[in-house]
Amino acid sequence: MDLLQKTLALEHEASNFGFCWENTTQIMAQILSECQEVSEHLNQDATPDNTLLLQEELGDLLHAVFSLCVFCKLNPKDTLEKTLTKFERRLNAVKKLSHQMGFTTLKGQSFDELMQVWDKAKQLVG
Secondary structure, three states: OOHHHHHHHHHHHHHHHOOOOOOHHHHHHHHHHHHHHHHHHHOOOOOHHHHHHHHHHHHHHHHHHHHHHHHOOOOHHHHHHHHHHHHHHHHHHHHHHHHHOOOOOOOOOOHHHHHHHHHHHHHHHO
16 A cells, blocks of 8 residues: 555544544644644754654645545545646746756756746646
C-alpha cells in the first residue's frame, strides 16, 4: 500500500469510527494553523531538531490538505496527479518561453522575473 492509499484508508477508518470533520471550515482552519506552524519552524535555525520538527509540521500540513480532498470526495492521488500534469505543462511552457527570450536557464533571474514568465506560461497553456 502506498502512502496515498494509506492516507485514504486512515481517513476512512477515522471517519467510520466517528472521528471526523464536520465541515470544510474546520479543515481550512487546521490547514491555516499548520501553515503557521510551518512558518514558525522556517524561521528557526536549521538544527537537526528543528529540521525534524519542520518535517513533522510539513507532514501535518500535507495530511490536512489530503483530509480536505477526502472530505470533498476527491481522491488525493488523482488530485495530486492532475496538479502535477498541470505543473508539467506550465513548466514546459516556461522553458519554451525562456528559450524564445534567449535564456538557456532561469538561474540568477529575480523572483519577479520568474513570476512574469510563469504568468505568461499560464496564459498560454492554462
